[in-house]
Amino acid sequence: MSDSKPPAERLRAILGAPGCQAMPCCFDGLSARLVEQAGFPVTFMSGFAVSAARAALPDTGLLSVTEMLEQGRSICDAVSIPVIGDGDTGHGNAANVHRTVTQFARAGFAGIMLEDQLAPKRCGHTGVKEVVDRGEAMRRIRAAVAARERGGDLVVVARTDARSALEAPLGSERALGEAIERLKAFADLGADVLFLEAPRNEAEMARCCREVPGVHMVNMLEDGITPLLPPARLAALGYRLAAYPLTLLSCAVHAMQAALSRLSTGQTPAHRVSFQALRDIVGFDAYDALLARYETGRGE
Incomplete structure (x- = not known):
């Protein structure tokens, strides 16, 4: 029997549990259902994976909010576990962010991730070069929290890409410092989950969790910038949620390529x-x- 509590409430309960919860990311209803059937209590609709699976396009802001919502409704309808949706930059200014949050809530999501990149955004592990200034980043989160408080109840995941985008002009130490200050500001504004994208090593990961009180999420991307660590180690560093954004997609692509290779030689996979x-x-x-x-x- 599915839990009758609202999706956001169920997600908050998961985030309040001890340890670090592994969260495989999905890209359509089928992949979301497989996550649920495997026993995971939460999933995340990955923007990279949706762009790839829906349109064979890179994660560079090419899909519209309407396309993301259509995919999201299919995913939320297919499962009973809470789903966090990738809201990218909020698809515009603060007013757009407010509407995006409201639409994601109506689509059935439990949470939404919003980031501070300059639109069009791109995958955080493919060379992010620009983020908006801290004031604009704060306006986005302020709008998201306001929408949540006015009926669009979602867990707000506030992400910063400042560590990557500002490394060239500021250097690694100052870029990380700015990212941490942004996360502090997001927490003060009422963000539920804090997400530093693409830390380079365990020291940076530990510093972020140590200096910014709150619930932290991390990306565990195979072959990405951040070191891959087991959930127990992530929990020790201070993380509550570990997203695996491309694991299912990359495994599915590998399996399909292997099957096609067999079929091309007249063999059944x-x-x-x-x-x-x-x-x-x-x-x-x-x-x-x-x-x-x-x-x-x-x-x-």
Whole structure:
């Protein structure tokens, strides 16, 4: 039986639990359902993964808020676990951020991530060069918190890319310092979760959690900038949520390429789930049972 509590409330309960929760990221309803069936209590709609899976495009701000919302509704409808949505830069100024948060809440999300990059944004591990000034970044989070308090209840995940964007002009130490100051400001404004994107090492990760009180999230991107650490170590550093943004997508691409390679030589792929398993995952039996109820006049 699914929990009847609102998605944001269920997500806050997860964030309040001890330890660091691993959070595989999804890109469509099927991947979200697999996350849920594997026993994970929360997932995240990755902007990179949605851009790739929906349109075969890079994560450089090319998808509109409407496209992200359409994908998000499908994901939220497919699962009962809370889903955090990638809100990118909020898709405009503070007024746009306010509306984006409201729309994400109506779509069924439990949370939304908002970042301080200059639009069009890009994946934080592919060379971010520009962020808005601290005042504009704060206006975005202020608008998100206001929308949350006026009925668009979402867990607000406030992300900064200042560590990467400001490294060239300021140097690593000052860039990290500015990122930390931004996170402090976001926390003071009421952000629920704080997210320093692309720290370079454990020392930077530990410093961020030590100097900024609150709930912290980290990206665990294979072959990315941040070191991959097990959840126990992340918890020791101070993290509560570890997102794996591209694990499912990269594994799916690898499996599809291997299957296509086999098919190109006239062979049937050896590693696959059965047809029955696919039927079970998408709910054929539940569909047939529901149809039978209507055919006998019993309805739901």
